[in-house]
Amino acid sequence: MKNLHLYLGLFSSLVLIILISLNLGAVDANYFDFFSSGFERNVLINIRLPRIILGLIVGLSLSSCGAAMQGLFRNPLADPGLMGISSGAAFLVAVVIVLFSHLLDGFLGLYILSIAAFSGAILSAFIITQIAKRHNKISIVYVLLCGIAINAISGALIGLLTFFSSDDQLRTLTLWTMGSLSGAQWPMVVVSTSLILPCLTVLIRCSAGLNIVALGEESAVAAGLNYEKLKRRIIISVSIAIGAAVAVSGFIGFIGLVIPHLLRQLIGSDHRKLIPCSALAGAVLLIISDLFARTVIAPAEMPVGLITATIGGPIFLFILIKEFRR
Amino acid sequence: MAKFLIYTVLFLCCSNIVSKAQRVVAVGSGINEIVYALGASDKLVGNCVSSIYPEDAKTLPKVGYKRMLPSEGIISLKPDLVIMTDEAGPPSVVNQLDQLKIDVIKLSANRSLQNIYDSISVIAEALGKEKESFELIQHLSKQEDELKLKVAALNDQPTVLFILGHGGVARVAGYDTAADSMIKLAGGQNVFSEFKGYKPVSPEEIIKMNPDYILATNMGVDQQGGIQKFSQMNGVRDTPAARNQNILIFNSQYLLGFGPRTITAAIDLNSHFDR
Numbered sequence: 001m002k003n004l005h006l007y008l009g010l011f012s013s014l015v016l017i018i019l020i021s022l023n024l025g026a027v028d029a030n031y032f033d034f035f036s037s038g039f040e041r042n043v044l045i046n047i048r049l050p051r052i053i054l055g056l057i058v059g060l061s062l063s064s065c066g067a068a069m070q071g072l073f074r075n076p077l078a079d080p081g082l083m084g085i086s087s088g089a090a091f092l093v094a095v096v097i098v099l100f101s102h103l104l105d106g107f108l109g110l111y112i113l114s115i116a117a118f119s120g121a122i123l124s125a126f127i128i129t130q131i132a133k134r135h136n137k138i139s140i141v142y143v144l145l146c147g148i149a150i151n152a153i154s155g156a157l158i159g160l161l162t163f164f165s166s167d168d169q170l171r172t173l174t175l176w177t178m179g180s181l182s183g184a185q186w187p188m189v190v191v192s193t194s195l196i197l198p199c200l201t202v203l204i205r206c207s208a209g210l211n212i213v214a215l216g217e218e219s220a221v222a223a224g225l226n227y228e229k230l231k232r233r234i235i236i237s238v239s240i241a242i243g244a245a246v247a248v249s250g251f252i253g254f255i256g257l258v259i260p261h262l263l264r265q266l267i268g269s270d271h272r273k274l275i276p277c278s279a280l281a282g283a284v285l286l287i288i289s290d291l292f293a294r295t296v297i298a299p300a301e302m303p304v305g306l307i308t309a310t311i312g313g314p315i316f317l318f319i320l321i322k323e324f325r326r
Numbered sequence: 327m328a329k330f331l332i333y334t335v336l337f338l339c340c341s342n343i344v345s346k347a348q349r350v351v352a353v354g355s356g357i358n359e360i361v362y363a364l365g366a367s368d369k370l371v372g373n374c375v376s377s378i379y380p381e382d383a384k385t386l387p388k389v390g391y392k393r394m395l396p397s398e399g400i401i402s403l404k405p406d407l408v409i410m411t412d413e414a415g416p417p418s419v420v421n422q423l424d425q426l427k428i429d430v431i432k433l434s435a436n437r438s439l440q441n442i443y444d445s446i447s448v449i450a451e452a453l454g455k456e457k458e459s460f461e462l463i464q465h466l467s468k469q470e471d472e473l474k475l476k477v478a479a480l481n482d483q484p485t486v487l488f489i490l491g492h493g494g495v496a497r498v499a500g501y502d503t504a505a506d507s508m509i510k511l512a513g514g515q516n517v518f519s520e521f522k523g524y525k526p527v528s529p530e531e532i533i534k535m536n537p538d539y540i541l542a543t544n545m546g547v548d549q550q551g552g553i554q555k556f557s558q559m560n561g562v563r564d565t566p567a568a569r570n571q572n573i574l575i576f577n578s579q580y581l582l583g584f585g586p587r588t589i590t591a592a593i594d595l596n597s598h599f600d601r
Contacts, residue, residue, distance in 0.1 A: 026402035039401075042426055047398050109417040166502065166523040168413060175394050182396055183418030299372060299399030300390030 003273060010280040014056070017284050021052050021291045026298040051184040051294075054192065054248060055287045055304075058181070059255060061196045061245040063282025065238045066256030067263075067275045068203045071210035072234050073140060076264075079257040080242040083143065084150030088124025089117040089246045090177060091154040097173050098165045104172075113176065114188070114247040121243030124150050129235055138231050140217075179252040179305025181290050192244045199241035200279060206234055207271035214269065252305045254312025255282050261319055285311075346454035347407035347429065351400055353392045354411045356585035357433065358383055360446055361409075363462055363586040364455040372403040379579055379587075397422040407452060411435035437507045437584045439470065446586070462586065469589040476596045477513035484599045486514040487537035487567065489556075490524050491546025496559065497524040498532070504582040509541065511588070512595035529561025539599070540567040543578035574598050 023030045025048055029040035062080070069078040080086060096103060096116045103112045128150060132142035162170055209230040212220045220227050245252075260278045267273055286304070289311065293304040351372040352358040358377035361370055372387040389399050392410065397419045400408060408423060413435045423430050431452055433445045443463055450459030488505035490497045499505035500521040509516045517535040518527070540562060550556045553575065557568045567573060580591050 026396070026399045028402070039426070043398060043401060046425060047401070047422060104417070105412075110421060163525070171393055172415070175391075180394070180416075182394070183416050183422060185418055185422065188418075294396065294398060297390075299396060299402050300375070300388050301394065301396035301399055303394070 006267065006273065006277060007280075010277055010284070014280055014284050014287075017287050017291075018052055018056070021287055022048060024291060024295055026294065046186075047184075050186050050189045051181050051290070052287060054184040054189050055181050055290045056283045057189065057193050057196050058245045058249045058252065059283035059286030060200060060279040061192075061241040061282075062252060062256040062286070063259035064200055064203055064275050064279035065241050066282075067260035067271070067278040068206065068210065068234050068238060069256075070260055071207075071213065071271050071274075072231065073144060074214060075144075076261055077257075078144075080238060081251075081253070081256075082147055082151075083238075084124050084128055084147035084154070085121045085239055085242045086246050086251060087151045087154035087158075088127075089120040089243065090251070091157055092116040092120030092123070093176055094158045094161045094173055097169050097176070098161045101169060117250075118243045118247040121246055122239055124154070125235065125239035125243075129232075137228055138235070140231065143235070175303065176250045177305075178303035179250040179308075180293075180301075180303045181249050182294070182301055184248070188248050192248045195244040196241045199237035202233055202237040203241075204272075204275050206230055206237075207275045210234075210271040210275075214271075250303075250305065252286065253309045254316065255286055255308050258312045258316050258319075259285060261316065265319065265323075347405075347452055349403070349405045349407070350453065351389060351403055351405045351408045352377060353389065353395065353408065353414050354435075355379065355579055355583050356442070357409050357411065357445065357449065359583065359585035359587065360442075360449050361453070364446070364450055364453065364458045366449075366453045366455050366458075369453060371405055372400070376579070379583075395419045401426060401428070407431065409433065409449060409452070437504050439511070439589070442466070442584060442586070442588060466586065466589055469593065473511070473589055473593050473596065476593060480513045480596075480599060480601055483513060483515040484538040485517050485536065486539045486541055487517045487532065487535060487565070488541045489546065489562070491542060491548075491550040491556065495526050496546075496550060497526050499524055504584060505541065507584070508581055508588075508592060508595065511592040512599070514539065514595075514599065529559075532561035533564050535565075537565055537567050539572045539574055540565065541574050541576070541581075541595070543581060544575055545578050547575050572598075 022044065027040065027043045029043050031044070033040035033044055066079050069080060069083065070076055093113055093116050096112055103109065128143055128146040129138055131146045132139050162173065165173070209225055212223050212225050213227070213230070217227065259282045260274060263274055263277050263281060267277060286308065289307040290304045293302045293307050296302065348369055349371045350361065350369045352361050352370060353374045355376040358373045359379055361367060362380055362383065367382065370386055372389050373383055374392050375388050375390060376392070377383045387403060390396055392414045394416070395414060400423065405428060407429045409431045411433050414420065420430060431448060433448060434441050443466070446459050446462055450456055486509045488499035488509060490499065498518050499516065500518045500523055501516065502522045503524060506516045517537045542556065547553055547556045550559065553573065557563065557573055562568050574595065576591065576595070580587055
């Protein structure tokens with residue numbers, strides 16, 4: 001069975017990269033320290049492991065959502081950013097940082113930005129689908145156009161907020177948008193996992209439907225597909241999963257765009273394979289990128305979003321050139 | 327008896343040293359400078375990217391930018407104390423340091439002389455440098471008296487415009503900025519007191535403000551293409567400051583760092599004002 005090989009390969013590379021990541025870091029600690037009782041064990045369990053698991057979850061979410069969106073929009077350019085979800089998140093984060101900065105201190109400060117990002121993502125997805133809905137039917141074209149409009153509006157409002165912000169607030173906001181898995185803690189991991197995994201399951205169950213959608217909207221309906229239900233389920237799952245990912249890690253670009261694109265070249269566009277494989281490959285890529293982010297300039301750290309963009313951008317360009325010249 | 331006394335004194339000294347931090351990470355240029363000024367740099371095991379004074383500080387391991395601290399990076403230096411300002415972040419990383427039972431001192435990032443004195447006392451106590459801190463504070467307050475005399479000797483408050491040239495568009499300092507505090511300390515008057523923070527303004531606005539002096543940092547002037555280009559910028563060109571060549575350029579951390587060198591910098595700036 002060919003598919004089994006594929007999944008086994010991806011899954012074992014995921015396990016391998018997790019094991020390698022667990023062994024590397026600024027502190028000289030490896031997995032044998034799990035059995036020790038010293039400070040290395042503490043570093044492994046409370047700092048390195050939650051961070052790797054968070055990378056895994058966020059990677060799963062970003063690339064599976066990317067694959068599902070590209071399938072739904074029948075457009076290889078679609079990624080969660082295009083639908084305005086992440087810019088809605090960024091807007092609410094900017095509102096909190098600039099207008100409610102007193103909330104950033106104290107206990108609430110640990111979670112307030114995540115809450116703001118998640119609410120922003122869900123809110124903008126809700127607004128977009130409400131606008132794009134007519135006679136109880138969601139128009140995919142209007143979802144896309146409204147997404148672009150929401151992107152533009154959020155961009156402008158964030159610009160306005162940054163104008164009124166202090167230097168400190170501006171820097172906090174800029175760093176947030178760069179995306180980072182730093183400071184991952186178990187509560188965040190648990191909450192984001194419990195939001196993302198169910199969504200991922202829904203997306204995988206929608207994948208057969210997406211294969212029919214690929215033939216065109218009319219043929220999909222003719223084939224007896226409940227297209228409205230499919231759209232609704234995908235949009236809701238993607239909004240929740242992306243909202244949760246952005247909430248814990250900020251903007252991590254290109255994974256949602258590049259991974260599904262790359263895999264489509266390698267394994268074809270059967271969504272039943274594409275979505276789970278994208279999820280696994282996205283997790284692998286994000287964990288590798290984060291490994292770079294936290295070790296290359298140790299003891300300092302880079303925002304992982306910068307790394308995925310610098311790796312992802314050129315790869316994407318390369319795929320495009322190859323595709324076009326074929 | 328003498329032996330007993332010696333042992334007691336030795337014991338007290340030792341217990342004192344043991345209870346004080348031995349491996350310290352300083353986050354923030356002001357904090358780093360204070361540790362150096364207290365002669366406690368041998369206890370530093372790391373500082374942040376902006377800790378570049380004195381020259382020695384550049385060679386220490388860097389834990390990155392104060393708002394983007396890496397938890398594992400800091401822990402890898404095995405500190406028993408991390409000193410930071412309340413601007414440091416992200417909150418989750420500071421929280422992780424707490425969880426790992428690493429002592430964290432959070433000082434106010436307030437830009438006032440009183441805060442510099444307070445920070446010196448707190449840091450000195452944590453590092454067991456009370457004597458040095460007493461001397462340093464005494465030295466600084468003498469300088470402060472000197473500064474006050476010089477400020478009082480000015481005929482009238484000169485008007486000063488601060489231009490932050492870093493990163494593309496030049497912005498000017500309103501209130502609640504390090505530049506505003508420095509101008510006031512030196513006895514000047516910030517021309518833009520109606521808005522907060524650093525904002526871009528139109529050339530017309532700059533001309534209207536008619537500043538006697540224009541203040542800038544070396545980094546900012548370099549990024550605008552050197553002093554020649556800087557003084558020919560729209561708006562700047564037509565101010566009394568540019569006409570009389572009263573454009574004052576300082577090292578950015580010396581001028582805006584708010585640490586042990588701040589009073590010296592204020593005296594320095596004051597000495598450029600016409601009397």
